[in-house]
Amino acid sequence: MKTRAHQSLQDETYATLRRWLSLGRFVPGERLRIHALAGQLGVGEMPVRAALVRLAGESALVNLPNRGVVVPQLTRAQFDDILNVRVMLEGEAASLAVTRIAADEIARLDALCAHMAEALAQNKRARYLDANEDFHLLLYRASGSPLLVDLIETVWLQVGPISNLLFDDDGFAHTLNSAHEALMRRLKRRDAEGVRRAVERDLRHAARQLRTHCLPDETHTAHNADPP
Structure with a gap:
Protein backbone atom coordinates (compact mmCIF):
# COMPACT_ATOMS: atom_id res chain seq x y z
CA MET A 1 0.00 0.00 0.00
CA LYS A 2 1.28 3.46 -0.87
CA THR A 3 1.99 5.82 1.98
CA ARG A 4 0.40 9.26 2.01
CA ALA A 5 3.83 10.87 1.49
CA HIS A 6 4.54 8.61 -1.49
CA GLN A 7 1.19 9.43 -3.07
CA SER A 8 1.74 13.13 -2.43
CA LEU A 9 5.13 12.99 -4.19
CA GLN A 10 3.56 11.24 -7.17
CA ASP A 11 0.81 13.86 -7.35
CA GLU A 12 3.31 16.73 -7.11
CA THR A 13 5.48 15.18 -9.83
CA TYR A 14 2.46 14.71 -12.06
CA ALA A 15 1.27 18.28 -11.46
CA THR A 16 4.69 19.71 -12.31
CA LEU A 17 5.09 17.73 -15.53
CA ARG A 18 1.51 18.56 -16.50
CA ARG A 19 2.22 22.25 -16.07
CA TRP A 20 5.48 21.99 -18.02
CA LEU A 21 3.57 20.43 -20.90
CA SER A 22 0.87 23.12 -20.79
CA LEU A 23 3.49 25.87 -20.84
CA GLY A 24 5.43 24.44 -23.76
CA ARG A 25 8.55 23.40 -21.87
CA PHE A 26 8.62 20.27 -24.04
CA VAL A 27 8.27 20.47 -27.81
CA PRO A 28 6.39 18.18 -30.22
CA GLY A 29 8.36 15.05 -31.05
CA GLU A 30 10.65 15.39 -28.02
CA ARG A 31 11.48 12.17 -26.18
CA LEU A 32 11.05 12.39 -22.42
CA ARG A 33 13.64 10.39 -20.51
CA ILE A 34 12.65 9.23 -17.06
CA HIS A 35 16.16 9.44 -15.60
CA ALA A 36 16.71 12.98 -16.85
CA LEU A 37 13.31 14.19 -15.61
CA ALA A 38 13.91 12.63 -12.20
CA GLY A 39 17.17 14.58 -11.97
CA GLN A 40 15.51 17.86 -12.95
CA LEU A 41 12.73 17.35 -10.42
CA GLY A 42 14.95 16.01 -7.65
CA VAL A 43 12.84 12.88 -7.21
CA GLY A 44 13.21 9.16 -7.85
CA GLU A 45 12.27 7.51 -11.11
CA MET A 46 9.12 5.83 -9.77
CA PRO A 47 7.03 9.01 -9.35
CA VAL A 48 8.18 10.22 -12.77
CA ARG A 49 7.19 6.91 -14.37
CA ALA A 50 3.79 7.05 -12.68
CA ALA A 51 3.27 10.64 -13.84
CA LEU A 52 4.11 9.75 -17.44
CA VAL A 53 1.60 6.89 -17.34
CA ARG A 54 -1.11 9.29 -16.17
CA LEU A 55 -0.22 11.84 -18.85
CA ALA A 56 -0.26 9.16 -21.55
CA GLY A 57 -3.73 8.21 -20.32
CA GLU A 58 -4.79 11.81 -20.93
CA SER A 59 -3.31 11.68 -24.48
CA ALA A 60 -0.79 14.34 -23.48
CA LEU A 61 2.04 11.89 -24.28
CA VAL A 62 2.43 8.77 -26.39
CA ASN A 63 4.64 5.70 -26.09
CA LEU A 64 6.23 4.83 -29.42
CA PRO A 65 8.00 1.56 -30.26
CA ASN A 66 11.78 1.93 -30.05
CA ARG A 67 11.47 5.57 -28.97
CA GLY A 68 9.81 5.53 -25.56
CA VAL A 69 7.65 8.35 -24.20
CA VAL A 70 7.28 11.18 -26.72
CA VAL A 71 5.43 14.48 -26.88
CA PRO A 72 2.87 13.97 -29.68
CA GLN A 73 2.82 15.97 -32.88
CA LEU A 74 -0.61 17.20 -33.91
CA THR A 75 -2.00 16.92 -37.41
Missing part, protein backbone atom coordinates in the same frame (compact mmCIF):
# COMPACT_ATOMS: atom_id res chain seq x y z
CA ARG A 76 -3.87 19.90 -38.80
CA ALA A 77 -7.18 18.08 -38.44
CA GLN A 78 -6.45 17.32 -34.79
CA PHE A 79 -5.42 20.92 -34.20
CA ASP A 80 -8.61 22.23 -35.80
CA ASP A 81 -10.72 19.91 -33.64
CA ILE A 82 -8.94 21.06 -30.47
CA LEU A 83 -9.33 24.70 -31.48
CA ASN A 84 -13.08 24.35 -31.94
CA VAL A 85 -13.40 22.69 -28.52
CA ARG A 86 -11.30 25.45 -26.93
CA VAL A 87 -13.45 28.16 -28.48
CA MET A 88 -16.57 26.53 -27.02
CA LEU A 89 -15.18 25.83 -23.55
CA GLU A 90 -13.09 28.96 -23.04
CA GLY A 91 -15.67 31.27 -24.57
CA GLU A 92 -18.32 29.92 -22.22
CA ALA A 93 -16.07 30.17 -19.15
CA ALA A 94 -15.13 33.75 -19.98
CA SER A 95 -18.75 34.73 -20.59
CA LEU A 96 -19.86 33.24 -17.27
CA ALA A 97 -17.05 35.05 -15.47
CA VAL A 98 -18.19 38.52 -16.56
CA THR A 99 -21.02 38.86 -14.04
CA ARG A 100 -19.21 37.02 -11.24
CA ILE A 101 -15.67 38.34 -11.27
CA ALA A 102 -14.68 40.65 -8.42
CA ALA A 103 -13.10 44.09 -8.79
CA ASP A 104 -9.81 42.95 -7.26
CA GLU A 105 -9.64 40.07 -9.76
CA ILE A 106 -10.16 42.50 -12.64
CA ALA A 107 -7.26 44.54 -11.25
CA ARG A 108 -5.08 41.41 -11.20
CA LEU A 109 -6.04 40.67 -14.81
CA ASP A 110 -5.07 44.22 -15.74
CA ALA A 111 -1.67 43.71 -14.11
CA LEU A 112 -1.15 40.40 -15.92
CA CYS A 113 -2.11 42.01 -19.23
CA ALA A 114 0.53 44.70 -18.64
CA HIS A 115 3.04 42.01 -17.65
CA MET A 116 2.41 40.17 -20.91
CA ALA A 117 2.94 43.35 -22.92
CA GLU A 118 6.23 43.94 -21.12
CA ALA A 119 7.36 40.34 -21.69
CA LEU A 120 6.67 40.62 -25.42
CA ALA A 121 8.53 43.92 -25.64
CA GLN A 122 11.55 42.27 -24.00
CA ASN A 123 11.19 39.03 -26.02
CA LYS A 124 10.77 37.01 -22.81
CA ARG A 125 8.70 34.14 -24.14
CA ALA A 126 8.67 32.07 -20.93
CA ARG A 127 7.47 35.06 -18.92
CA TYR A 128 4.77 35.74 -21.49
CA LEU A 129 3.52 32.14 -21.47
CA ASP A 130 3.48 32.03 -17.65
CA ALA A 131 1.50 35.26 -17.42
CA ASN A 132 -0.79 34.17 -20.25
CA GLU A 133 -1.72 30.98 -18.41
CA ASP A 134 -2.28 32.88 -15.15
CA PHE A 135 -4.46 35.41 -16.99
CA HIS A 136 -6.73 32.83 -18.56
CA LEU A 137 -6.95 30.65 -15.46
CA LEU A 138 -7.93 33.61 -13.29
CA LEU A 139 -10.62 34.61 -15.77
CA TYR A 140 -12.00 31.10 -16.24
CA ARG A 141 -12.01 30.24 -12.54
CA ALA A 142 -14.21 33.28 -11.99
CA SER A 143 -16.87 31.39 -14.00
CA GLY A 144 -17.72 29.47 -10.83
CA SER A 145 -17.48 26.12 -12.66
CA PRO A 146 -14.55 23.96 -11.50
CA LEU A 147 -15.55 21.23 -13.96
CA LEU A 148 -15.38 23.63 -16.89
CA VAL A 149 -11.92 24.77 -15.80
CA ASP A 150 -10.75 21.14 -15.46
CA LEU A 151 -11.90 20.42 -19.00
CA ILE A 152 -10.10 23.49 -20.31
CA GLU A 153 -6.84 22.54 -18.58
CA THR A 154 -7.05 19.01 -20.00
CA VAL A 155 -7.47 20.36 -23.52
CA TRP A 156 -4.52 22.72 -22.97
CA LEU A 157 -2.27 19.68 -22.60
CA GLN A 158 -2.84 18.95 -26.29
CA VAL A 159 -1.56 22.32 -27.52
CA GLY A 160 0.90 23.42 -24.84
CA PRO A 161 3.94 21.83 -26.51
CA ILE A 162 3.57 23.95 -29.66
CA SER A 163 2.94 27.21 -27.79
CA ASN A 164 6.60 28.28 -28.02
CA LEU A 165 6.26 28.28 -31.80
CA LEU A 166 4.19 31.45 -31.48
CA PHE A 167 7.53 33.25 -31.24
CA ASP A 168 9.07 31.98 -34.49
CA ASP A 169 7.92 35.20 -36.18
CA ASP A 170 8.87 38.28 -34.16
CA GLY A 171 6.35 40.47 -35.95
CA PHE A 172 3.53 38.06 -35.19
CA ALA A 173 4.62 37.60 -31.57
CA HIS A 174 4.22 41.30 -30.86
CA THR A 175 0.53 41.11 -31.83
CA LEU A 176 -0.31 38.44 -29.27
CA ASN A 177 -1.51 40.77 -26.51
CA SER A 178 -3.99 42.80 -28.56
CA ALA A 179 -6.89 40.42 -27.91
CA HIS A 180 -6.19 40.49 -24.16
CA GLU A 181 -6.30 44.28 -24.18
CA ALA A 182 -9.63 44.19 -26.07
CA LEU A 183 -10.93 41.61 -23.60
CA MET A 184 -10.09 43.86 -20.65
CA ARG A 185 -11.98 46.80 -22.16
CA ARG A 186 -15.08 44.66 -22.58
CA LEU A 187 -14.73 43.01 -19.19
CA LYS A 188 -14.69 46.38 -17.45
CA ARG A 189 -17.97 47.17 -19.21
CA ARG A 190 -19.35 43.79 -18.09
CA ASP A 191 -19.97 42.92 -21.74
CA ALA A 192 -20.29 39.12 -21.67
CA GLU A 193 -20.68 38.68 -25.42
CA GLY A 194 -17.79 41.05 -26.10
CA VAL A 195 -15.56 39.07 -23.74
CA ARG A 196 -16.55 35.82 -25.44
CA ARG A 197 -15.66 37.28 -28.83
CA ALA A 198 -12.31 38.56 -27.51
CA VAL A 199 -11.42 35.07 -26.25
CA GLU A 200 -12.35 33.58 -29.62
CA ARG A 201 -10.25 36.25 -31.37
CA ASP A 202 -7.29 35.43 -29.11
CA LEU A 203 -7.51 31.70 -29.80
CA ARG A 204 -8.02 31.99 -33.54
CA HIS A 205 -5.28 34.59 -33.92
CA ALA A 206 -2.70 32.34 -32.23
CA ALA A 207 -4.01 29.35 -34.21
CA ARG A 208 -3.07 30.95 -37.52
CA GLN A 209 0.58 30.76 -36.52
CA LEU A 210 0.49 27.43 -34.70
CA ARG A 211 -1.40 25.50 -37.37
CA THR A 212 1.45 25.99 -39.83
CA HIS A 213 3.63 23.83 -37.56
CA CYS A 214 1.23 20.86 -37.51
CA LEU A 215 1.68 17.73 -39.59
CA PRO A 216 -0.23 17.29 -42.85
CA ASP A 217 -3.13 14.96 -42.13
CA GLU A 218 -2.06 12.27 -44.62
CA THR A 219 1.29 11.76 -42.83
CA HIS A 220 -0.34 10.97 -39.49
CA THR A 221 -0.14 7.45 -38.13
CA ALA A 222 -2.12 6.62 -35.01
CA HIS A 223 -0.01 5.53 -32.05
CA ASN A 224 -1.03 3.48 -29.07
CA ALA A 225 -0.36 5.17 -25.76
CA ASP A 226 1.01 2.17 -23.92
CA PRO A 227 2.35 2.65 -20.36
CA PRO A 228 5.99 3.84 -20.42
Whole structure:
Protein backbone atom coordinates (compact mmCIF):
# COMPACT_ATOMS: atom_id res chain seq x y z
CA MET A 1 0.00 0.00 0.00
CA LYS A 2 1.28 3.46 -0.87
CA THR A 3 1.99 5.82 1.98
CA ARG A 4 0.40 9.26 2.01
CA ALA A 5 3.83 10.87 1.49
CA HIS A 6 4.54 8.61 -1.49
CA GLN A 7 1.19 9.43 -3.07
CA SER A 8 1.74 13.13 -2.43
CA LEU A 9 5.13 12.99 -4.19
CA GLN A 10 3.56 11.24 -7.17
CA ASP A 11 0.81 13.86 -7.35
CA GLU A 12 3.31 16.73 -7.11
CA THR A 13 5.48 15.18 -9.83
CA TYR A 14 2.46 14.71 -12.06
CA ALA A 15 1.27 18.28 -11.46
CA THR A 16 4.69 19.71 -12.31
CA LEU A 17 5.09 17.73 -15.53
CA ARG A 18 1.51 18.56 -16.50
CA ARG A 19 2.22 22.25 -16.07
CA TRP A 20 5.48 21.99 -18.02
CA LEU A 21 3.57 20.43 -20.90
CA SER A 22 0.87 23.12 -20.79
CA LEU A 23 3.49 25.87 -20.84
CA GLY A 24 5.43 24.44 -23.76
CA ARG A 25 8.55 23.40 -21.87
CA PHE A 26 8.62 20.27 -24.04
CA VAL A 27 8.27 20.47 -27.81
CA PRO A 28 6.39 18.18 -30.22
CA GLY A 29 8.36 15.05 -31.05
CA GLU A 30 10.65 15.39 -28.02
CA ARG A 31 11.48 12.17 -26.18
CA LEU A 32 11.05 12.39 -22.42
CA ARG A 33 13.64 10.39 -20.51
CA ILE A 34 12.65 9.23 -17.06
CA HIS A 35 16.16 9.44 -15.60
CA ALA A 36 16.71 12.98 -16.85
CA LEU A 37 13.31 14.19 -15.61
CA ALA A 38 13.91 12.63 -12.20
CA GLY A 39 17.17 14.58 -11.97
CA GLN A 40 15.51 17.86 -12.95
CA LEU A 41 12.73 17.35 -10.42
CA GLY A 42 14.95 16.01 -7.65
CA VAL A 43 12.84 12.88 -7.21
CA GLY A 44 13.21 9.16 -7.85
CA GLU A 45 12.27 7.51 -11.11
CA MET A 46 9.12 5.83 -9.77
CA PRO A 47 7.03 9.01 -9.35
CA VAL A 48 8.18 10.22 -12.77
CA ARG A 49 7.19 6.91 -14.37
CA ALA A 50 3.79 7.05 -12.68
CA ALA A 51 3.27 10.64 -13.84
CA LEU A 52 4.11 9.75 -17.44
CA VAL A 53 1.60 6.89 -17.34
CA ARG A 54 -1.11 9.29 -16.17
CA LEU A 55 -0.22 11.84 -18.85
CA ALA A 56 -0.26 9.16 -21.55
CA GLY A 57 -3.73 8.21 -20.32
CA GLU A 58 -4.79 11.81 -20.93
CA SER A 59 -3.31 11.68 -24.48
CA ALA A 60 -0.79 14.34 -23.48
CA LEU A 61 2.04 11.89 -24.28
CA VAL A 62 2.43 8.77 -26.39
CA ASN A 63 4.64 5.70 -26.09
CA LEU A 64 6.23 4.83 -29.42
CA PRO A 65 8.00 1.56 -30.26
CA ASN A 66 11.78 1.93 -30.05
CA ARG A 67 11.47 5.57 -28.97
CA GLY A 68 9.81 5.53 -25.56
CA VAL A 69 7.65 8.35 -24.20
CA VAL A 70 7.28 11.18 -26.72
CA VAL A 71 5.43 14.48 -26.88
CA PRO A 72 2.87 13.97 -29.68
CA GLN A 73 2.82 15.97 -32.88
CA LEU A 74 -0.61 17.20 -33.91
CA THR A 75 -2.00 16.92 -37.41
CA ARG A 76 -3.87 19.90 -38.80
CA ALA A 77 -7.18 18.08 -38.44
CA GLN A 78 -6.45 17.32 -34.79
CA PHE A 79 -5.42 20.92 -34.20
CA ASP A 80 -8.61 22.23 -35.80
CA ASP A 81 -10.72 19.91 -33.64
CA ILE A 82 -8.94 21.06 -30.47
CA LEU A 83 -9.33 24.70 -31.48
CA ASN A 84 -13.08 24.35 -31.94
CA VAL A 85 -13.40 22.69 -28.52
CA ARG A 86 -11.30 25.45 -26.93
CA VAL A 87 -13.45 28.16 -28.48
CA MET A 88 -16.57 26.53 -27.02
CA LEU A 89 -15.18 25.83 -23.55
CA GLU A 90 -13.09 28.96 -23.04
CA GLY A 91 -15.67 31.27 -24.57
CA GLU A 92 -18.32 29.92 -22.22
CA ALA A 93 -16.07 30.17 -19.15
CA ALA A 94 -15.13 33.75 -19.98
CA SER A 95 -18.75 34.73 -20.59
CA LEU A 96 -19.86 33.24 -17.27
CA ALA A 97 -17.05 35.05 -15.47
CA VAL A 98 -18.19 38.52 -16.56
CA THR A 99 -21.02 38.86 -14.04
CA ARG A 100 -19.21 37.02 -11.24
CA ILE A 101 -15.67 38.34 -11.27
CA ALA A 102 -14.68 40.65 -8.42
CA ALA A 103 -13.10 44.09 -8.79
CA ASP A 104 -9.81 42.95 -7.26
CA GLU A 105 -9.64 40.07 -9.76
CA ILE A 106 -10.16 42.50 -12.64
CA ALA A 107 -7.26 44.54 -11.25
CA ARG A 108 -5.08 41.41 -11.20
CA LEU A 109 -6.04 40.67 -14.81
CA ASP A 110 -5.07 44.22 -15.74
CA ALA A 111 -1.67 43.71 -14.11
CA LEU A 112 -1.15 40.40 -15.92
CA CYS A 113 -2.11 42.01 -19.23
CA ALA A 114 0.53 44.70 -18.64
CA HIS A 115 3.04 42.01 -17.65
CA MET A 116 2.41 40.17 -20.91
CA ALA A 117 2.94 43.35 -22.92
CA GLU A 118 6.23 43.94 -21.12
CA ALA A 119 7.36 40.34 -21.69
CA LEU A 120 6.67 40.62 -25.42
CA ALA A 121 8.53 43.92 -25.64
CA GLN A 122 11.55 42.27 -24.00
CA ASN A 123 11.19 39.03 -26.02
CA LYS A 124 10.77 37.01 -22.81
CA ARG A 125 8.70 34.14 -24.14
CA ALA A 126 8.67 32.07 -20.93
CA ARG A 127 7.47 35.06 -18.92
CA TYR A 128 4.77 35.74 -21.49
CA LEU A 129 3.52 32.14 -21.47
CA ASP A 130 3.48 32.03 -17.65
CA ALA A 131 1.50 35.26 -17.42
CA ASN A 132 -0.79 34.17 -20.25
CA GLU A 133 -1.72 30.98 -18.41
CA ASP A 134 -2.28 32.88 -15.15
CA PHE A 135 -4.46 35.41 -16.99
CA HIS A 136 -6.73 32.83 -18.56
CA LEU A 137 -6.95 30.65 -15.46
CA LEU A 138 -7.93 33.61 -13.29
CA LEU A 139 -10.62 34.61 -15.77
CA TYR A 140 -12.00 31.10 -16.24
CA ARG A 141 -12.01 30.24 -12.54
CA ALA A 142 -14.21 33.28 -11.99
CA SER A 143 -16.87 31.39 -14.00
CA GLY A 144 -17.72 29.47 -10.83
CA SER A 145 -17.48 26.12 -12.66
CA PRO A 146 -14.55 23.96 -11.50
CA LEU A 147 -15.55 21.23 -13.96
CA LEU A 148 -15.38 23.63 -16.89
CA VAL A 149 -11.92 24.77 -15.80
CA ASP A 150 -10.75 21.14 -15.46
CA LEU A 151 -11.90 20.42 -19.00
CA ILE A 152 -10.10 23.49 -20.31
CA GLU A 153 -6.84 22.54 -18.58
CA THR A 154 -7.05 19.01 -20.00
CA VAL A 155 -7.47 20.36 -23.52
CA TRP A 156 -4.52 22.72 -22.97
CA LEU A 157 -2.27 19.68 -22.60
CA GLN A 158 -2.84 18.95 -26.29
CA VAL A 159 -1.56 22.32 -27.52
CA GLY A 160 0.90 23.42 -24.84
CA PRO A 161 3.94 21.83 -26.51
CA ILE A 162 3.57 23.95 -29.66
CA SER A 163 2.94 27.21 -27.79
CA ASN A 164 6.60 28.28 -28.02
CA LEU A 165 6.26 28.28 -31.80
CA LEU A 166 4.19 31.45 -31.48
CA PHE A 167 7.53 33.25 -31.24
CA ASP A 168 9.07 31.98 -34.49
CA ASP A 169 7.92 35.20 -36.18
CA ASP A 170 8.87 38.28 -34.16
CA GLY A 171 6.35 40.47 -35.95
CA PHE A 172 3.53 38.06 -35.19
CA ALA A 173 4.62 37.60 -31.57
CA HIS A 174 4.22 41.30 -30.86
CA THR A 175 0.53 41.11 -31.83
CA LEU A 176 -0.31 38.44 -29.27
CA ASN A 177 -1.51 40.77 -26.51
CA SER A 178 -3.99 42.80 -28.56
CA ALA A 179 -6.89 40.42 -27.91
CA HIS A 180 -6.19 40.49 -24.16
CA GLU A 181 -6.30 44.28 -24.18
CA ALA A 182 -9.63 44.19 -26.07
CA LEU A 183 -10.93 41.61 -23.60
CA MET A 184 -10.09 43.86 -20.65
CA ARG A 185 -11.98 46.80 -22.16
CA ARG A 186 -15.08 44.66 -22.58
CA LEU A 187 -14.73 43.01 -19.19
CA LYS A 188 -14.69 46.38 -17.45
CA ARG A 189 -17.97 47.17 -19.21
CA ARG A 190 -19.35 43.79 -18.09
CA ASP A 191 -19.97 42.92 -21.74
CA ALA A 192 -20.29 39.12 -21.67
CA GLU A 193 -20.68 38.68 -25.42
CA GLY A 194 -17.79 41.05 -26.10
CA VAL A 195 -15.56 39.07 -23.74
CA ARG A 196 -16.55 35.82 -25.44
CA ARG A 197 -15.66 37.28 -28.83
CA ALA A 198 -12.31 38.56 -27.51
CA VAL A 199 -11.42 35.07 -26.25
CA GLU A 200 -12.35 33.58 -29.62
CA ARG A 201 -10.25 36.25 -31.37
CA ASP A 202 -7.29 35.43 -29.11
CA LEU A 203 -7.51 31.70 -29.80
CA ARG A 204 -8.02 31.99 -33.54
CA HIS A 205 -5.28 34.59 -33.92
CA ALA A 206 -2.70 32.34 -32.23
CA ALA A 207 -4.01 29.35 -34.21
CA ARG A 208 -3.07 30.95 -37.52
CA GLN A 209 0.58 30.76 -36.52
CA LEU A 210 0.49 27.43 -34.70
CA ARG A 211 -1.40 25.50 -37.37
CA THR A 212 1.45 25.99 -39.83
CA HIS A 213 3.63 23.83 -37.56
CA CYS A 214 1.23 20.86 -37.51
CA LEU A 215 1.68 17.73 -39.59
CA PRO A 216 -0.23 17.29 -42.85
CA ASP A 217 -3.13 14.96 -42.13
CA GLU A 218 -2.06 12.27 -44.62
CA THR A 219 1.29 11.76 -42.83
CA HIS A 220 -0.34 10.97 -39.49
CA THR A 221 -0.14 7.45 -38.13
CA ALA A 222 -2.12 6.62 -35.01
CA HIS A 223 -0.01 5.53 -32.05
CA ASN A 224 -1.03 3.48 -29.07
CA ALA A 225 -0.36 5.17 -25.76
CA ASP A 226 1.01 2.17 -23.92
CA PRO A 227 2.35 2.65 -20.36
CA PRO A 228 5.99 3.84 -20.42
